[in-house]
Amino acid sequence: MIKSILVRWIVLAISVGVTVWLLPGLHFTGGIGMLMLLSAVLGLLMAVLKPILVLLTCPLVVLTLGLFILVINTFILYVTSWIFPEHFTIDTFWWALLASIIIGAIAMILNSILGEE
Template sequence: MGFILKFILSAIIAYVLTKVLPGAHLGSIVDALLLVVVLGLLNAIVKPILKFIGFPITILTLGLFLLVINAIILLLADWILPGFKVDGFISALIFSFVLTIVTAIVDMIVD
């Protein structure tokens, strides 16, 4: 039950953030659900590879490079999903940062 609730809440958060933040666009709530699935898959498959490759830069920047990796993951989701668009790297960086923070807060409340 908790997994389904977090899945739906993440999709709602992503949908609301695209309406609030400039630079990110979702077509519908179904696109938001697909976005959560694609982000989950990319975080499970691509993100560990990027973290391994970027480990030296992550150490030098004291972890701030992980924000760049999150933005890259979001840009990959933009490339994969036709119903989700991000206007550029800065928009992806801001959207991924806010999405991560808000989702973490909601996860703490739900747990």
């Protein structure tokens, strides 16, 4: 279980790092330690806040056939940027939306390669 959590944490850190590198609308200052801390907070928010938001917005999630989950992921990414305003900033909603898609795609690919769910 601990190994699985650590692997997911590292995968999320790599996903965030690559996404920040790819997208000019995302800005990150700090080293690997700050990236790991940011990824830990993002992962914690995804684990705690996302299920609550999905439950609260269930009709919208169903109505949009699950696409509203992208908006929820974008909101959680914004919350993370609000927690780390000196180290992680996002220019616009559209950059955040694109970032949440890319982070999810990279994490999905890496998790499938590593055999994680």
